[in-house]
Amino acid sequence: MRGCSVGEPQPIVFVVDDDASVREAISSLLRSVHLGVRTFGSTQEFLASERVEAPCCLVLDVRLPGSSGLELQRELRARGVAIPIVFLTGYGDVPMTVRAMKEGAIEFLIKPFRDQDLLDAIQQGLERSRSLRRQQAELAELRERFDSLTPRERQVMVEVVAGLPNKKIAAQLGTSEATIKLHRGQVMQKMRAGSLAELVRIAQRLALPSARS
Amino acid sequence: MRTSALRWVWTALPVGAALGLVLLLQPYLPYPFLFPLLAAVVVGGWFGGPGPGLFAVVLSTLAVDYFFIPPLRAFSIYVDSIPYLATFVVSALLAAWLSAARRKAEASLRLARDQLEARVEERTVELHGANQALRAEIAERMRAEEGLRKTRAELEHVTRVLTMGEIVASIAHEINQPLAGVVTNAGACLRWLDGEAPNLDEARDAARRIVRDGTRAGDVITQLRGLLKKTEPEKARLDVNHVIEDAITLVQREARTHEVSLAFEPAAGLPAVTADRIQLQQVVLNLALNAIEAMSASPGPRSLRISTCRREPDEVEVAVEDSGPGIAAADLERIFDAFFTTKAGGLGMGLSISRSIVDGHGGRLRAIHLPGGGARFSFTLPASSAA
Numbered sequence: 090m091r092g093c094s095v096g097e098p099q100p101i102v103f104v105v106d107d108d109a110s111v112r113e114a115i116s117s118l119l120r121s122v123h124l125g126v127r128t129f130g131s132t133q134e135f136l137a138s139e140r141v142e143a144p145c146c147l148v149l150d151v152r153l154p155g156s157s158g159l160e161l162q163r164e165l166r167a168r169g170v171a172i173p174i175v176f177l178t179g180y181g182d183v184p185m186t187v188r189a190m191k192e193g194a195i196e197f198l199i200k201p202f203r204d205q206d207l208l209d210a211i212q213q214g215l216e217r218s219r220s221l222r223r224q225q226a227e228l229a230e231l232r233e234r235f236d237s238l239t240p241r242e243r244q245v246m247v248e249v250v251a252g253l254p255n256k257k258i259a260a261q262l263g264t265s266e267a268t269i270k271l272h273r274g275q276v277m278q279k280m281r282a283g284s285l286a287e288l289v290r291i292a293q294r295l296a297l298p299s300a301r302s
Numbered sequence: 303m304r305t306s307a308l309r310w311v312w313t314a315l316p317v318g319a320a321l322g323l324v325l326l327l328q329p330y331l332p333y334p335f336l337f338p339l340l341a342a343v344v345v346g347g348w349f350g351g352p353g354p355g356l357f358a359v360v361l362s363t364l365a366v367d368y369f370f371i372p373p374l375r376a377f378s379i380y381v382d383s384i385p386y387l388a389t390f391v392v393s394a395l396l397a398a399w400l401s402a403a404r405r406k407a408e409a410s411l412r413l414a415r416d417q418l419e420a421r422v423e424e425r426t427v428e429l430h431g432a433n434q435a436l437r438a439e440i441a442e443r444m445r446a447e448e449g450l451r452k453t454r455a456e457l458e459h460v461t462r463v464l465t466m467g468e469i470v471a472s473i474a475h476e477i478n479q480p481l482a483g484v485v486t487n488a489g490a491c492l493r494w495l496d497g498e499a500p501n502l503d504e505a506r507d508a509a510r511r512i513v514r515d516g517t518r519a520g521d522v523i524t525q526l527r528g529l530l531k532k533t534e535p536e537k538a539r540l541d542v543n544h545v546i547e548d549a550i551t552l553v554q555r556e557a558r559t560h561e562v563s564l565a566f567e568p569a570a571g572l573p574a575v576t577a578d579r580i581q582l583q584q585v586v587l588n589l590a591l592n593a594i595e596a597m598s599a600s601p602g603p604r605s606l607r608i609s610t611c612r613r614e615p616d617e618v619e620v621a622v623e624d625s626g627p628g629i630a631a632a633d634l635e636r637i638f639d640a641f642f643t644t645k646a647g648g649l650g651m652g653l654s655i656s657r658s659i660v661d662g663h664g665g666r667l668r669a670i671h672l673p674g675g676g677a678r679f680s681f682t683l684p685a686s687s688a689a
Contacts, residue, residue, distance in 0.1 A: 107558070110483035110515045117508050118486050121493035121501075152475070152559070177482075179475040200482035204489025 098143035100215045101125040105135045105161070106150040106177065111200070115148060118204055124211070132161040140170075144222060146195070146214030148207070151178040151185060159185065162192050171221050173214035177202070231291055234280050242279070245272040249285070250292040313346035313354035317361045325369065334370050336390060343394045347401030355398035363391050454658070459532050461651045462584050465591060466530060472555035476522045480515035487511045525551055528580055529587075535578040535662075539686050542575055542582070542610055542618050543568040549586040550608070556591065557606060560598050564590075567609040572618050573685035581659045582683075585667075588652040589622040589679045596626035596677065613682055621680040628671040637669060656681075 102124050104115050112128040119126045125143075129135040132153055147165075151158040162174055176189050176197045186197045195217065196210035238246065241262075248258045255273065259266040282288035320342035324335055339362040347355030368375065371383045379387065466473065491508035494501045525548055550566055557564040590606060597604040605625045613619040629637065636642045638657045643650035653667075660667040660681045667681040 108479045108483070110480055110511065110518070111486070113511055114483040114486035114490060114508075114515075117504065117511075118490035118493065121490045121497070121504065179478045180471065200478050201485040202482065204486055204493075207486070 097219075098141075099125050100144040100146070100218070101127060101141050102146050102148060102211055102215075103135060103138075103172075104128045104148045105130075105132060105153070105158070106148075107131060107153050108150075111150070111177075115207070118207070119211070122208060132158070132164075135161070136164070144215050144218040145172055146211050146218055147172050147174045148211065149174050149176055151176050151182075151189070159189060159192075162189065162194070166192070171218075173217045173221075175207070175210040175214055228294060231280075231295055235295055237279055238276060242272050242276050245269060246276045246280070246288070246292070247297055249273060249276065250289045250297065309350045309354050310357060313350040313358045314361060316342040316345040317358050317365070320362070321365050321369075336366060336370065339366065340394060340397050343398045344401040347398035348405050350402075351405065352399070352402040355402045356395075359391065359394040359398050362394055363387070366390055455535065456532075457651065458581065458584065458655055458659070461655050462529050462580075465584070465587060465652065466526065469552065469556045469591065472559060473522065473526060473552060476552070476555045477519050480519040480522075483515035484512050484519070487515065522551060525549075525583075529583060531580075533580065535581055537576050537578050537663075539574045540577050540579055540582070542572060542620060542683065545577075545579055545582045546586050546608060546610065546620065549583045549590065553587060553590045553594065557594055560594050560604065562594050562597055562604040562606050564606045565608070567607065569609070569611045572610060572612060573616070575618055575663075575683040576686045577663050577683060581662075585656045585659050585681065586620065586622070588656045592652060592679075593622055593624035593626065593677070597624050600626050616685045616687075617682050618685060619680055619682045621678060623672065623676060623678045625676045628675050628677050629669060631671070634669060634671065638667070 102119050104112055104119075104126060106112050106115070106128075107130055109130070112130070116126045116128050127138070129138065135147075149158040149161060153161075158174075158176060165172060165174075173195045174189075174193070175195050176186075177200055178185070178197065179200050189197055195214045196206075198206055198210065235243070235246075244262060245258060248261065253261070255266050255269045259269045262269070276282075277288065280288060280291055282291055317339065320338035323338045327335055343355065343358045343362055346358030350358070364377065367377055367379060367387060371379055371387055373380070487508040491505045491512065494505040494508060529552075546566060546568070550564065554564060586608070590608065593606050597606070602625065607621075607623045609621050609623075611619050611621070633642075638653050639650075640654040641650040642654075653669075657667045660683070663683055665681050665683040667679070669677060669679050672678050
C-alpha cells in the first residue's frame, strides 16, 4: 500500500452503521482491497471496543438510533481520541454536513456512494491517521528527551528559549556563566537541537511555559 | 246515437214483422198466437226506450184488437173480450217496461264502465309519470352515492399520500440503505474478480448480497407504490399477519429514528379475512405512526406493540399499543371525528378514515386509555365466511 512504511501495523477501518446490509457490503469492499475492517451496529458498541495501535479511520453513518454519528464525533473529541471520520448519510443535509466538516470530518458521502469515493476518502483518512500517529510519536520522542534533562537543564532550557542571554540566566539562577554554557550545551545535545531556532520550535511543540510569548 | 224518428221506425218495424209472422202462422195453429207481438214489444222497448216501447204496446194492442178479437177486422170490441185484451195490454206494458228498464240499467252500467275505464286510464298515466319521476330520483341518488364513494376513495388516497409524506425520509432511507448495499457490493464483487488472484467465493457472496438487497429495495418500492397508487378498493381473502408485516416494513425506520422498539406478535392459525389490502395497510400504518408520534415526547422507554388474535370464532382482532401519554378522557370521544387532531401539523383525517375503512369491512375500531399509561387501538375484522 502507498505510504505504508515497513513494520507499520496493518491499518484498520471501523464501520459503524445500523444496517447490516451496508456493514457487510463495506466490509467486503474494504477486504477486497486488503484493508482490515471492524464493523459495529451502534455507537455504543464502537465505544466499548478496545483501542488499536494502528492507523485507523472511522466510517460512520450520520443517522443512528440511540446517539447519532455527530454525537459520536463530539464524544470522541471529548475523550481525546483522534480518529479521522468519513461520514455516510442517506440524504444530504447542508447544515449537518457543514457541522461535520467543521468538526474535522474527512468526507461526507451520500448513499449510495461510489465505491472509489469511499476508498479514496478512507485512504485520505488513513493518511491523516498516519500523520497524526507520526506527530504523536515525535511528540512522545521529544517529551522523552525533555524528560531526560536534569531539573537544572530544564530550567536553563526554559530561559534560553525565552531569549535570555547566558549572563542573565546565570544571574537569575545564581551561578556562573560558564556553568550555564555547559548546561546549554547539554540541553542542545540531549534535545538534539542543531540551533537555537530548532530548540524554540521543540519547546513550542512541547508547550513549555516560556514558549507562550 | 240514432235520431228519434229512426227510433220510432225501429220500434214499429218489429211490431209489423211480428204481426206478419202471426198472420202467416195463424191458419196453421188452433189458438190465437200472440207471443211474437210480445217479443216485438220487448224488442221495441229495448231499442227505443220507454216512449217507443209504449208506442209498440199501442201498435200491437191495436193489431190484436183488429185481427184477433171479435168482431174481427174491426177496432170495436165486445165487453166479454175486454179482460183478454186487458191481459194482453198489461202483459205488453210489463214487457215493454221491463225491457226499457233493463235497457236503461244496461246503458247506465255501460256508462259507468266507460267512465271507470277512462278513470283507470287516467290513473295509469299518472302512475306512469310518478314511476318515471321515482326512477329518475333513484338514478340521481345512485349517482350521488357513487360520487360520495369516489370522493371518499379520493380522500383516503390523499390521506395515504400525506401519511407517506410524513415519513418520506424514513422511506427514502429504507430504499437507500439496500441500494447503497447493492452499489457497494457490486464494487466489491468487481474488485474480488479483478484482483491478481480472483476470489470467487467472496465475489459470489457479494453477488448474493446484491440480489438480497436489490430485492429488499424493490419490496419497499412495491409497498410504497401500492399505497400511493390510486386504485378502487378491491376486496380479497387476506392473511392479516402478512398485511401487517408489509406495513411494518414502512414504519420500521420511523420507529428506530424515534427510538421506539417495535414488536410484532402475530397469532398463529388466524382465519383469513376478506378485505382490501391497501386500505387495511393504511389503517395499520396510521395507528402505528400515530403511536410513534405520540411517544416521541415520552422520556421513558418507548415501545410499540402490534399484535393479532382471534376474538370470536369468526373474528380477528388487530391491536396497536404504545407506551405514550395515552388519551385524555375528554378526547377519547372525539378522536375519531374528522378534523380532530392533537398534532401540530395534523390534518385530523387519519383516525376518521381508519374508522370508516374498518366500518366498511364490517369491523369495529376502538381506542382505550391503558391503565398503566399509553393507548391501545384495536380493530376487529370478520373472518371470511368461505373456509
